[in-house]
Amino acid sequence: MANGHSTTLHHHFESYDQQRNASSLGMWFFLAQEVMFFGGLFTAYMIYRTQNGLDFAVASSHLNIPLGALNTAILIASSFTMAMAVKKSVLAQRKAIVGYLILTLILGCGFLVVKYFEYAEKFEHNTVPGSSFEFHVEPELIAQYDLSPERVVTMEKRAEIFFSLYFMMTGLHALHMVIGVGIGIWLMFPAMAGKFNMDYHNPVENFGLYWHFVDLVWIFLFPLLYLLGGNALAGG
């Protein structure tokens, strides 16, 4: 049996090439539906944003830009270490795969820790949508945009819509990060056992595709959610 010793080539595949191609294609189909999954939220965001531009900018200015930018950098760095882990898995460098996977997971957890502090700040200031939601438009802004008392009330209500979208979008993204960290830990075992090589590295490659996709979502979330307020309120 030419294939007797091989446990990594599944019996329904003719060759490793075929197995890798099928595996990649399946992963890309999954990612295509993930695009639609997040796309629904982006569509909701687009509609509310185009109808409430100033309200969203005011609400957005309550987000922490330095923390958001830090998290962007952390995710990009983790995407780099992930790409390196995939490269090392092709080259069958066992220790390097494990090392880069650990770095990726540390950075991923770092992202979640920063996110925790951001969410904690929102809970502290009651900007979490729900019965305890509280949002006050600063007097300088009311003066700058000459807002009527009715308009201020509307603005405070629409801020709740912004924060609903903020928590839904970043929450779904963070959930993907948590799942990603779980998959990463699970991958550590075959990686440490030295199972990955040029023929068989689909698990690492597909995990990489998933991780990069999560990074992609954040690349759009960061400017759309955090950076709306910067320009609109710069004059104030």
Next chain:
Amino acid sequence: MSSHGDHTNPGHQVHVSSTSMYLTILGALIVLTGLTVWVAFQDLGWANDIVALGIAFTKATLVVLFFMHVKYSGRIIKFVVLCAVSWLFVMLSLTYIDYGSRDIIKPAATPVDAEYQDLVDRGYAKKAKASASHGKETGH
């Protein structure tokens, strides 16, 4: 391409990018992140959103092409990526057109009662109490 069941295929389809290329992409992504934060505080008027999205798309393209290896992937993978992006744009643009045009195509005062009465006359709807009382109030 082992079509003869060669199970010890050396995997010659696998592309391995150089570490320096990954570092270049990493650097470009960090610079673009800094740029998008800086530009958000510049007053470009309506162009702010366009620039922010342009930078985001540039970053996304770099990630997809190089980190996700789509540049070196087969045609079918490229096709799936293209489909995913196209569907997203169909959803975004059609929804945008729908919401953006509702005020334009809706008549100033929709004769709801008349339309409803028409449905009742043709047997598609039952006359509701609310509609009847509304009719009395407005003098019909």
